[in-house]
């Protein structure tokens with residue numbers, strides 16, 4: 001009897017997963033790209049559009065950095081300022097920013113060199129000075145790998161209604177070459193989009209901080225940026241802080257286009273493992289829930305339950321389950337892409353199968369340690385999401401001179417820090 005009730009619960013959970021699929025498809029279809037028409041955009045005249053301060057915290061360069069940053073200089077928006085920041089004066093991004101500032105003298109753009117070291121989170125440290133210097137009440141935080149379109153800022157402002165405190169762009173990708181790029185696009189267009197869209201449809205906080213617009217006055221009431229610097233999942237906690245002030249967090253109708261120059265699968269996996277660690281430590285219930293949202297795990301459990309309860313062949317059930325899941329994901333990614341995919345159906349199938357089979361392994365890896373490497377720093381994440389730094393950039397450089405790899409979607413960055421130059425010089429002399 002008890003066994004029957006367990007199998008019944010498994011099938012109910014399975015049905016719940018299909019509900020998530022349906023909600024994400026319906027919400028995505030109804031919401032995404034809906035502010036794009038000229039009529040909608042013209043709802044707010046240029047004179048009524050608020051000024052926007054765009055914060056771009058940078059670390060290192062990759063081959064797409066110039067193209068990505070340039071897209072912010074060519075926006076169709078009446079009043080905005082670009083506030084770039086780099087952690088130190090040896091950062092190679094400085095050259096790229098300076099050359100763009102020279103090429104676009106009419107754009108109000110500044111570069112802040114040297115991060116303040118006030119909190120654990122390196123991204124927050126990098127944004128402290130530009131945040132303080134920002135002229136406008138509407139702030140955009142936009143990561144280094146984001147490429148924007150001329151209408152994005154207008155669209156986000158259109159979503160910033162009086163009761164809204166934060167507008168998030170759900171993560172997606174610009175089309176890039178190679179299987180790694182297809183894989184990333186399938187990851188963000190299927191599993192990530194499903195959870196992000198259904199969570200937002202149900203008013204559940206599901207944030208990614210790579211591109212978001214917020215009201216400074218609201219964030220300031222929550223203490224400003226720095227109180228969130230004790231977390232690495234600062235995006236999640238900032239959204240939570242804004243909701244606590246009674247403001248809504250809404251999804252922009254345009255997804256964020258990630259366009260980093262590095263599409264290596266191994267680096268992308270490191271980034272996903274880091275994110276998994278942040279989620280599990282910040283919201284431990286996800287340790288149990290997240291695997292249940294995966295097609296393979298859900299399908300295996302439901303097919304065993306169905307074979308006992310309904311006398312259905314488990315293999316036939318499992319294959320049917322995967323097939324419908326695959327088709328739902330295909331519909332969803334077409335909605336997120338807003339048209340035909342920039343790769344073949346076969347590539348979609350290959351990337352989808354790869355993602356579905358890798359997902360349990362990535363979640364498992366997230367459990368291995370609480371140590372996280374982000375850019376050039378190592379952190380230990382505590383239960384609840386707070387972090388402590390356990391290594392600084394200089395520590396590793398003293399140990400060995402090497403090109404270091406970021407654990408995110410960034411290319412291997414050749415850093416030219418003072419220490420590195422010194423060590424390289426000494427190597428050159430001795431060899």
Ligand SMILES: CCCCCCCC/C=C\CCCCCCCC(=O)N[C@@H](CO)[C@H](O)/C=C/CCCCCCCCCCCCC
Nearest residue numbers: 013195198199206207208209233236275278289290292293
């Ligand atoms: C019985 C079946 C139950 C199935 C439930 C399926 C639940 C799926 C759970 C989690 C999926 C998580 C994917 C969210 C992506 C978050 C991206 C991310 O990692 N971002 C980090 C980096 O930017 C960020 O720092 C982390 C923030 C924490 C985010 C926590 C999000 C929780 C969202 C839960 C969504 C559930 C959707 C259910 C809708 C009804």
Ligand SMILES: O=c1ccn([C@@H]2O[C@H](COP(=O)(O)OP(=O)(O)O[C@H]3OC[C@@H](O)[C@H](O)[C@H]3O)[C@@H](O)[C@H]2O)c(=O)[nH]1
Nearest residue numbers: 057058059122123126143144209210232234235375408
């Ligand atoms: O030490 C750091 C780390 C990161 N950053 C900046 O932070 C931004 C995001 O960094 P990455 O691209 O490496 O990382 P992700 O795309 O994984 O970030 C994402 O996940 C973690 C969240 O806390 C971030 O808000 C989110 O953007 C970049 O603009 C990067 O330059 C710093 O300025 N200093």
